[in-house]
Amino acid sequence: MYCNCFSEGIRAAPVNYWISGLAFPDWAYKAESSPGSRQIQLWHFILELLQKEEFRHVIAWQQGEYGEFVIKDPDEVARLWGRRKCKPQMNYDKLSRALRYYYNKRILHKTKGKRFTYKFNFSKLIVADCPPWKVWTPSTPCLLLRPPALCQTALVPVAEQSEPLRSMLCTRATGTQPARERTPPQPPEASGDKDSSSFSSFGSVLGPGWQNPCCCFWNHQGDLPSFASFAPVPCLCCNWAHLSGPILPPLSSEQPLLESLKPGPRLPGPMWMPGAWHFPGLHLLARLRQGTEAPEVPQAPGIGGKSWPRAKQAPGFQ
DNA sequence: GTCGGAACAT
DNA sequence: ATGTTCCGAC
Numbered sequence: 001m002y003c004n005c006f007s008e009g010i011r012a013a014p015v016n017y018w019i020s021g022l023a024f025p026d027w028a029y030k031a032e033s034s035p036g037s038r039q040i041q042l043w044h045f046i047l048e049l050l051q052k053e054e055f056r057h058v059i060a061w062q063q064g065e066y067g068e069f070v071i072k073d074p075d076e077v078a079r080l081w082g083r084r085k086c087k088p089q090m091n092y093d094k095l096s097r098a099l100r101y102y103y104n105k106r107i108l109h110k111t112k113g114k115r116f117t118y119k120f121n122f123s124k125l126i127v128a129d130c131p132p133w134k135v136w137t138p139s140t141p142c143l144l145l146r147p148p149a150l151c152q153t154a155l156v157p158v159a160e161q162s163e164p165l166r167s168m169l170c171t172r173a174t175g176t177q178p179a180r181e182r183t184p185p186q187p188p189e190a191s192g193d194k195d196s197s198s199f200s201s202f203g204s205v206l207g208p209g210w211q212n213p214c215c216c217f218w219n220h221q222g223d224l225p226s227f228a229s230f231a232p233v234p235c236l237c238c239n240w241a242h243l244s245g246p247i248l249p250p251l252s253s254e255q256p257l258l259e260s261l262k263p264g265p266r267l268p269g270p271m272w273m274p275g276a277w278h279f280p281g282l283h284l285l286a287r288l289r290q291g292t293e294a295p296e297v298p299q300a301p302g303i304g305g306k307s308w309p310r311a312k313q314a315p316g317f318q
Numbered sequence: 319g320t321c322g323g324a325a326c327a328t
Numbered sequence: 329a330t331g332t333t334c335c336g337a338c
Contacts, residue, residue, distance in 0.1 A: 039328090039330090039331095041330070041331085042330085042331075085331085085332090087331095087332070089332085089333085090332080092319095093319095093333090093334090094331090094332060094333065094334090095332095096319085096320075096321090097321090097322085097331085097332075097333080097334095098330080098331055098332075100320080100321065100322070101322095101330075101331075103321095103322095110320075110321090112320095115319065115320095116319085319338105320337100320338085321336105321337080321338080322335105322336100322337095323334105323335090323336090323337105324333100324334085324335090325332100325333085325334085326331105326332080326333075326334100327330100327331085327332070327333095328329100328330090328331085328332095
């Protein structure tokens with residue numbers, strides 16, 4: 001049930017609603033309690049604020065640290081959240097308690113020593129596969145096709161993402177084979193990423209019969225992918241390392257992202273092949289693949305188990 | 319400020 | 329399940 005509180009300030013987000021170019025998967029919304037009008041979750045709300053220029057004085061991404069953000073005005077953020085949730089008594093103490101519940105879910109963690117500073121575990125939220133130059137189709141809206149099953153998808157145009165999320169999407173890769181070659185998403189034990197199984201993946205795939213590149217989202221539980229087709233641009237599927245580590249170190253904030261991520265000169269090879277493009281972060285990807293930057297987080301069951309470990313209970317993230 | 323337990327609400 | 333409210337501890 002929506003209250004009318006969101007008429008002021010930022011809007012509430014219905015199912016698969018696009019927020020400044022960012023759509024969240026259905027599973028991220030509450031399924032119960034109010035069918036048909038799932039409520040936004042706090043971390044969505046935070047992302048929403050972070051996406052919007054007008055709230056930059058209230059909450060903003062921390063430069064140089066992907067996924068890290070600072071609540072510059074805790075009272076205001078709490079007020080906005082309270083307004084959204086029709087909880088006029090909301091304050092930062094309560095909001096921060098809700099944020100702390102995200103620690104165990106590993107949606108967020110606290111940046112120690114920095115006041116009001118938290119960091120999203122983006123690498124756990126979405127796994128990206130499409131190189132930006134592949135997805136970058138500014139003139140063409142993304143077409144979201146939803147197969148009649150399982151996958152509720154998030155489609156995130158690179159062009160419109162906030163910087164950390166975009167960077168994450170541009171640097172986090174998984175599953176690079178064409179669909180018919182792709183092995184099913186690795187279980188946490190096999191992939192080494194104990195968490196990625198929990199989330200819908202943002203993958204690149206040439207689905208059967210697809211002439212154009214598309215992005216495929218799948219969850220690690222349902223095997224039916226849902227396809228999000230982009231404009232017919234040449235597929236430059238690259239053989240990125242199948243990552244299992246955390247997001248990559250940040251690029252220089254001065255470095256234009258898309259510029260930095262444009263495909264470099266094609267590496268010499270006997271024939272054209274996907275993956276022959278030089279990607280500036282490839283060595284980092286390789287390092288990650290080698291496990292030199294393995295995530296420090298302990299294992300957590302994924303969406304398959306629909307829950308994370310917790311001291312007394314195992315909250316889900318679905 | 320931050321943390322997390324506990325009871326409670328939706 | 330996901331907060332909200334309260335609160336004691338650090």
